[in-house]
Amino acid sequence: MTGTKIQFIRGLHNLRPEYKGCVATIGSFDGVHKGHRAILRQLKDKAAQYGLPSVAIIFEPQPQEFFSGEQAPARLMRLREKIEALLEAGVDRILCLQFNRLLRSLSAQQFIDQVLLQGLGIRCLVVGDDFCFGHDRSGNYRLLQDVGSVKGFEVIDTETLEYNGERISSTRVREALDQGDFQLASDLLGHPYRISGRVVYGQRLGRQLGIPTANVQLNRYRAPLSGVYVVEVFSGPDCMPGVANVGVRPTVGDLVKPVLEIHLLDFDGSLYGRRIEVEFKYKVRDERKFDSLDKMVEEIHNDIAVARQYFADHSIDAGKT
Structure with missing residues (x-):
């Protein structure tokens, strides 16, 4: 009206x-x-x-x-x-x-x-x-x-709206996200899947390990995603490539509810207190528990390498802001 x-x-x-x-x-x-x-x-x-x-x-x-x-x-x-x-x-x-x-x-x-x-x-x-x-x-x-x-x-x-012969539903979107099929999720939603929230202070473990992260509390017992993903992060006019983990950090074992942690590639600024949107592009792997922090850090560096290769293959400048 x-x-x-x-x-x-x-x-x-x-x-x-x-x-x-x-x-x-x-x-x-x-x-x-x-x-x-x-x-x-x-x-x-x-x-x-x-x-x-x-x-x-x-x-x-x-x-x-x-x-x-x-x-x-x-x-x-x-x-x-x-x-x-x-x-x-x-x-x-x-x-x-x-x-x-x-x-x-x-x-x-x-x-x-x-x-x-x-x-x-x-x-x-x-x-x-x-x-x-x-x-x-x-x-x-x-x-x-x-x-x-x-x-x-x-x-x-x-x-009732259908896509490929099936009714579009929230359940279908969840299933697509769970399978890492972000194209199907985007087709059902009408836009790429994003999670938004305000960056908060975490335990700063990532910074101590040389892999600083921006943390977003999901404020829910379960997230529609779990694992490590290649992402793009939007904050105002800025678009920043990164790699994200959604989960409860089983190696550290300190979480009950899942949290979203994003490491931005070639970024040394601060996003604390800023509201960001995280767009999921590609699933790298499932979240898993490592025998030691050293092995976890080694795997995270592998994840970062996968993210860099993804952006290189998709002609995205991994240092743009």
């Missing part, structure tokens, strides 16, 4: 009366891949027809994380990245609901009444016909249509 102020709303309690009246969709939107973007185009088109703002309803944590904890599928993106991607796709507002025992306990009818009607005053809902919601997933597409016909809101099915 032209002229609508973009807003991020955290929690049902922060909804104001002026927010009522919208066209909404509901989902995890992990990765905001091409399939998601097709749904968001539908959402925008419907919002334009109604002359109302478009709203994406998401959950934090994601429902699978609430129920399965550490066993939940690895996130493709953090909340901040998801918000940025949804807004970039043209969503006017994002309502982020905390998925907790209270929300889980709502019946399907209570969710419709409290969130969709009283909270948002929806005029149209764009969801898949396999969408389930409410306590014990008792609500479904048919219930939404039935209630909508009485309460005066439209319910339409989402488009």
Whole structure:
């Protein structure tokens, strides 16, 4: 809707009366891949027809994380990245609901009444016909249509987008990343896969070993990647080649949650405190435990040599900034 102020709303309690009246969709939107973007185009088109703002309803944590904890599928993106991607796709507002025992306990009818009607005053809902919601997933597409016909809101099915004969999904993206197939991941996402975050201080072990790294906390139990990769790092206008490790550093044995560590080739500056984006280009090897730090350092130098050769083969200046 032209002229609508973009807003991020955290929690049902922060909804104001002026927010009522919208066209909404509901989902995890992990990765905001091409399939998601097709749904968001539908959402925008419907919002334009109604002359109302478009709203994406998401959950934090994601429902699978609430129920399965550490066993939940690895996130493709953090909340901040998801918000940025949804807004970039043209969503006017994002309502982020905390998925907790209270929300889980709502019946399907209570969710419709409290969130969709009283909270948002929806005029149209764009969801898949396999969408389930409410306590014990008792609500479904048919219930939404039935209630909508009485309460005066439209319910339409989402488009399904396929690639090579299979539906595009976050699961397919995770599988592609796990297999090191970055071209397939890019084809499904619509852009190369990146992880972003702020560079923080680590234990400075890399610097002590003569291989300084920029560290980014992933703030999750599992990452969609694990191992050593050739990467490009973006910070503002700068693009810097490097080699990265995603994992728990089994040789040192000091991590429970994975961290992203990047060694930049021919770079002697500091990135501390800067927000960076790391684009994954090629998988060098799996993360593994070494018998000694000396053997680990030797292997890291081999990794760096592989990265230099990759950039040489792809006509990328390994010293550019």
